[in-house]
Amino acid sequence: MAHLLGIEDLRIIVGSRALLDGVRLGIEDGTRVGVLGPNGAGKSTLLAALAGKREPDGGRITRAGDLSIALLTQSDDFTPGTTVTRAVHGDAPEHEWASDPAIRDIHAGLLADVSPSADVTTLSGGQRRRVALAAVLTADARIVLLDEPTNHLDVEGVDWLARHLNARFSGRRAGAGALVVVTHDRWFLDAICTNVWEVVPGVDPGGDRPQVPGRIETYDGGYAAYVLARAERARQAAVAAAKRDNLLRKELAWLRRGAPARTSKPRFRIEAAEALIADVPPPRDTVQLAAMATARLGKKVIDLEDVSLSYPGRGGGAAPGAGPADGAAPAEVLRHVTWRLAPGERVGIVGVNGAGKTTLLRLLEGVLEPTSGRVVRGTTVAVATLSQSTHELDALADLRVVEAVAQVGERVMVGGKELTATQLVERLGFTRQRAWTRVGEISGGERRRLQLLRLLMTEPNVLLLDEPTNDLDTDTLAAVEDILDTFPGTLVVVSHDRYLLERVTDHQVAVLGDGQVRDLPGGVEEYLELRRVAADGVGRGVVVGARDRPGSGRSGDDRPGDDGGPGPSARPPLTGAQRREATKALGRIERRMERAASRIEDLHARLEEASAEPSRLGELAGLGRELAQAQAEHAALEEAWLDAAESLES
Incomplete structure (x- = not known):
């Protein structure tokens, strides 16, 4: 395979911190690299350096002659008045790109619901993100760098993107190019990646001890192979640490031996002990969540009985509380839905963006009331909701992280031990310095960790999670999944993260925007098949949340012809x-x-x-x-x- 890009002794400094140092990597034709690491480790900065948008502070990056690179950043910067077509294709005439099947596939996969003549700045955040992604994918580039491309994509969109990238960057094709993607979507990583780069952050021990700069560790294969290889490396490091500790104890014991009057030791023995002390690998940032006691849950949890919900006069997809639009028809989000949550049930909700997944959660939470029908809750139900925006923390912006936790409880019992708020915050991965940072100044991932901890401290028995993987790195996601595995109450998760859904829920349902809730015995894969069939205009799936009413057919079954007999197929x-x-x-x-x-x-x-x-x-x-x-x-x-x-x- 042709060599495209090389990194030699790369050094990147941000402020007074050495973000990365001594990095040596290479990118070959057909390589598909996934970049992992905790928030703030330097993943986005690394992509900017690879793209030539940021000069390294040491070392060098070599690129093959006339190598073209396209970069998708996390921020979208469009000029007002720019149409979707111009944002994606620039000044290229339509006949040049419209005749390309690959570009038509990108339009169908990302821009099907967007008008080509629309002003990009008037679109929703998710639509603008997809326009930016389409512009990068249609660019004539040998190396494509994507920073969190799955943000704002639903399950169907992530599946399309994985198939598109696999087809484009297949190593079996000469000149396929290379892909480097920063993402926390583990299913996506497993579906596309041939290699994983893990950005391990540096450590500042404080005092007079020198700072340990960040580094990049490489792994072959996708996410599953990375997890196995990392576990093996951890095992080997534990064995080496045990041997080192034993040797160190022997050396220290020898240094203490001898006559009290002896004032000197052989220098080589002292140097051996110092080498053992210095040969300690830099630690990883760890996050440890703990199970809190959960309030008892009775036999009845939450039942939706013949529930319908409409937003009057909005004509589709409006948020509750918005004013009516003149002449607009009511937007019906749910129609005659009957759904019962059982004690200890673990269910995932998937669906297209804007179909009503968050609305369904807010009904379960009790924030919204149905237009018709009723929502019945058990007397012992204690609901906690992790929202997408963690807006609940906005009122606590001036408090320190420790104070925000102490506001819920100064002390809590975890595993039979009483922990203070400070100890809990440290177990959640906040350093002592970050623990005393104002809530308004912490990152998005830290906000979600903090809010989840506050929710668990209230000891809920029904947990509603709305896109819980947003802004979380893979280590934090693993910690969250561990705690959700041990959660004994009822769990409802809305997410586009297939890995999370299949890991922590027992079954899934779909909200497709037609007012119904559909069971998915085949899981997320069945949902994707259902969407493909619906796109071709055949089939409607199985409605399990709709109440069977006399005189009404079941979602496309037994459709009569105009004369009451069989349909035209006979x-x-x-x-x-x-x-x-x-x-x-x-x-x-x-x-x-x-x-x-x-x-x-x-x-x-x-x-x-x-x-x-x-x-x-x-x-x-x-x-x-x-x-x-x-x-x-x-x-x-x-x-x-x-x-x-x-x-x-x-």
Whole structure:
């Protein structure tokens, strides 16, 4: 593979702190790198240095000749009056980019709900973020650097982005380029990455002791391989530390031995002891969450009974409390939904942005009241909600972190031990200096950690989490998941993080914006299949949160024709079970078609490579036969897909 970029003894200084030092890395053609590390470790600064937006303070970065690099930052800076088309494609004429299938795929995957002529500055934050991502992906760049690209993307959008990046940066294609992505989405990392760079922050021990600069540790494979390799490194470090401690004890014991009048020791023994003391690897920042006692939960938790909710006069997707728009139709978010939460139930909620996931949580919390129907809560229910914005901390902006925790409780019992507010804050990963920082000055990730701790200290038995992974690094996410594993109450999680949902919840439901809550026996993968089928105009899924009312059909089942008889297909109507099986079969066929298309693309690339090398001309005949077989298989799958789609329309 061709070498694209090299890093030699890179040093980056921010203020008085050595963010990184002595970094040596390389990027090859076809490499897909995921960058991990705690908040503030220097991941975004590293990307800026790779892109040439920031000069290093030491060392050098070498780039291949005429190498083009595209960078997606976390901030979007658009000039007012810039249209979506100009923001993505600049001054390029439409016929140049509209004829490219890859660019059309980017438009369909990221900009389907955005008008090309719209002013970018008038769009929502999520839409602006997707416009910025589309501009980077359509750029003609050999290396693409993405800083938190999955922010503001729903589960479906993250799945599309993973498939797009895998196809574009496949190492099997010559000149595929390289990808470097900073993200805390672990499913996304596992889906796309061939390597992981972990940014380990430096340590300032204080006093006269020298500062330990940050460093980058490299791992082969995706997130799962990184976790295994990191665990093995930790085990080996523990063994080395045990050996070092034993040697140090022996050396110190020897230094203490001898006659009291002896005033000198052999210098080599003193140096050996000093070397053992100095040979201590810099520690990692750790976060340790602890389970608090949970109030008893009775048999009844929260029941939604025939609940409907509309925002009057808003015409869709408005927030409650907003004023009515003249002539706008009511926006119906939920329609005749019956849903019962059981004691100890652990459920994840997925859905498209703006479909009503947060509204559903606010109904469960009791902040919103339904337009019709009722919400029944058990007498022992104690609800705690972690909101997306952690706006609850805004009123505490002038308090110190320790004071914000002490406001809930000065002391709390954890694992049979009584801990003070200061001890709890330190276990949550706040250094002593950060523990006395004002709440208004801490980072987004620290705000979420702090608010989660405050919630757990109230001892809730129903926990509602709205996008809890926002702004959290992977170590903190692992700590949060550990505490959620031991939470004995009822847990409801809204998240686009597939890894979190599959890790801490037992089953998932979908909110698709049609007023219903749909069960997902097949998990997130079934949700994605349901969305793909809906995009093609076939199937509606299985409505499990809707109340079956006399005289109304079940979400697309048993649709009569205009004359009350069978529909135009003249096939017997499918039962609910048959429709579910047909939907699954359709999804299986689509996945096989994707694999077949990928194989055809790979064979085309191999044919091009073989035809360019005289020594490989003998391979052309065999590759040609494989290509013909793959194309025949793809054509047969297309026929099968059409048959399955027609059966669903009946």
